[in-house]
Amino acid sequence: MYSERMSTSERLIESTRELLWERGYVGTSPKAILERSGAGQGSMYHHFKGKPDLALAAIRRTAEELGATAEAVLTGPGTPYDRITAYLTRERDVLRGCPVGRLTMDPDIVANDELRAPVDETLDRIRELIAAIVEEGKEQGQFAPSLDGAEIAATVLATVQGGYVLARASGSPAAFDAGVRGLLSLLEPRGTPHP
Amino acid sequence: MYSERMSTSERLIESTRELLWERGYVGTSPKAILERSGAGQGSMYHHFKGKPDLALAAIRRTAEELGATAEAVLTGPGTPYDRITAYLTRERDVLRGCPVGRLTMDPDIVANDELRAPVDETLDRIRELIAAIVEEGKEQGQFAPSLDGAEIAATVLATVQGGYVLARASGSPAAFDAGVRGLLSLLEPRGTPHP
DNA sequence: GTCTATATGGAGATAGAC
DNA sequence: GTCTATCTCCATATAGAC
Numbered sequence: 001m002y003s004e005r006m007s008t009s010e011r012l013i014e015s016t017r018e019l020l021w022e023r024g025y026v027g028t029s030p031k032a033i034l035e036r037s038g039a040g041q042g043s044m045y046h047h048f049k050g051k052p053d054l055a056l057a058a059i060r061r062t063a064e065e066l067g068a069t070a071e072a073v074l075t076g077p078g079t080p081y082d083r084i085t086a087y088l089t090r091e092r093d094v095l096r097g098c099p100v101g102r103l104t105m106d107p108d109i110v111a112n113d114e115l116r117a118p119v120d121e122t123l124d125r126i127r128e129l130i131a132a133i134v135e136e137g138k139e140q141g142q143f144a145p146s147l148d149g150a151e152i153a154a155t156v157l158a159t160v161q162g163g164y165v166l167a168r169a170s171g172s173p174a175a176f177d178a179g180v181r182g183l184l185s186l187l188e189p190r191g192t193p194h195p
Numbered sequence: 196m197y198s199e200r201m202s203t204s205e206r207l208i209e210s211t212r213e214l215l216w217e218r219g220y221v222g223t224s225p226k227a228i229l230e231r232s233g234a235g236q237g238s239m240y241h242h243f244k245g246k247p248d249l250a251l252a253a254i255r256r257t258a259e260e261l262g263a264t265a266e267a268v269l270t271g272p273g274t275p276y277d278r279i280t281a282y283l284t285r286e287r288d289v290l291r292g293c294p295v296g297r298l299t300m301d302p303d304i305v306a307n308d309e310l311r312a313p314v315d316e317t318l319d320r321i322r323e324l325i326a327a328i329v330e331e332g333k334e335q336g337q338f339a340p341s342l343d344g345a346e347i348a349a350t351v352l353a354t355v356q357g358g359y360v361l362a363r364a365s366g367s368p369a370a371f372d373a374g375v376r377g378l379l380s381l382l383e384p385r386g387t388p389h390p
Numbered sequence: 391g392t393c394t395a396t397a398t399g400g401a402g403a404t405a406g407a408c
Numbered sequence: 409g410t411c412t413a414t415c416t417c418c419a420t421a422t423a424g425a426c
Contacts, residue, residue, distance in 0.1 A: 104363040107217060127370075162356030182349055
C-alpha cells in the first residue's frame with residue numbers, strides 16, 4: 001500500500017489518517033489499520049500504546065497539515081476579499097468532507113480532551129487568520145466597519161464546514177459551492193478602497 | 196427509561212433516535228439500544244429486520260420532526276429578515292449537534308441511499324423554505340437584488356451546520372453564536388422597504 | 391410478542407517466542 | 409521490531425421455546 005521506503009510506524013500513521021477521514025474514530029478498527037498498512041499486530045502495539053495513541057499521532061499530523069494549507073492560502077497575494085475568496089474556493093474533495101472537522105461528530109474524540117485538542121487548535125488558528133484579514137479589509141474600506149472580524153471568521157469557517165454536510169447529504173458538491181457563492185456575494189466589497 | 200404507556204416498538208425507536216444523535220450510526224450497537232429501551236433481544240428482531248431497519252425508522256422520525264420545527268419557525272410572523280433571524284437564533288442544544296446533519300459524517304449512512312434519503316430530503320426542504328424567503332425579501336427591497344435565494348439559503352444552512360462543528364471542536368457554543376451573528380450582520384436589511 | 395440459547399466473527403489488547 | 413497465539417468482550421444476528 002505504501003512505499004517500501006516508509007517505515008512501519010509511518011505506514012501505520014498514514015493508514016490511520018486515511019481511515020479516520022473515511023470512517024471516523026469509532027468506525028476505525030485496529031484490524032482495518034493493520035490491513036491497510038500491511039503491518040502486523042505486534043508492530044502496532046510496539047510503536048503505539050493502543051488505538052487512541054495511534055489516532056492521536058494521526059490526528060496531530062492531519063491537523064497540522066490542514067492548518068498549514070489554510071495558512072498558505074490565506075496569507076497569499078491579493079486583497080482581503082481575494083484571500084478569503086481563495087480560501088473558500090480552493091480545491092477540495094468536497095464529498096470526502098473535512099478530515100479535521102468530521103472528527104467533531106465522533107463521540108469518543110469529543111469526550112477525550114487530548115484527541116480533541118488538535119482539532120480545536122487548528123480550527124481556531126484558521127479562524128484567527130481570517131479574523132485578522134477581515135479587520136484588515138475594514139481598515140482598507142473594503143468591508144463595512146460594522147462587521148466584526150471574529151464573527152465573520154466564524155461565519156466563513158462554518159460555511160465551509162456546513163457546506164461539507166450539505167454536500168454529503170445530497171451526494172453532490174453543488175450545495176457546498178452554492179453556500180460559498182452565497183457567502184461571497186454577501187461579502188462583496190463596497191465601492192473603491194478609501195482614498 | 197420510558198413511560199409504561201409507550202409500546203416496545205416505540206421505545207426501541209426513541210432509544211435509537213437518542214443513540215444516533217449521541218453516537219451516530221456506526222457508534223450505536225443493538226445492545227446499547229436494548230439496554231436503553233429496556234426491550235429484549237427477541238422483541239427487537241420481532242419488530243424490526245435488524246439494525247438498519249430500526250435506524251431507518253428512527254432517522255425518518257427525527258428528520259420529519261426537525262423539518263416540521265424548522266418550517267414552523269420559518270413560516271412564522273415577521274419580515275423575511277426576521278424569519279431568517281428566528282431560524283438562526285432559535286433555541287438549540289448546540290453542543291449536541293444537529294441530529295440530522297451529524298448523520299452525514301457516518302460512512303454507513305452515506306453509503307446507503309435509503310438511510311441517507313431522509314437526511315437529504317429534510318435539509319433540502321429547509322433550504323427551499325429559506326430560498327423562498329430570501330426571494331420574498333428581494334421583492335420587498337429588504338435584500339439586495341444581486342443575491343441569489345438558493346445560494347443564500349445554502350449559506351444560512353451551512354452556517355448552522357458548520358456552527359455545530361466549531362462549537363463541538365471548542366467545547367463551547369460561543370463559536371456557533373459568533374457565526375450566526377456574523378451571518379446576520381451580513382444579511383442586515385438595507386434602508387427601508389421600497390415605497 | 392417476548393424470552394433464552396446459541397453462533398460467528400470482530401474489537402482491542404496482552405504474552406512471549408523469534 | 410515483528411510474528412503468532414491467545415484472551416475477553418462485544419456486534420449482530422438466528423432459532424425455537426413459551
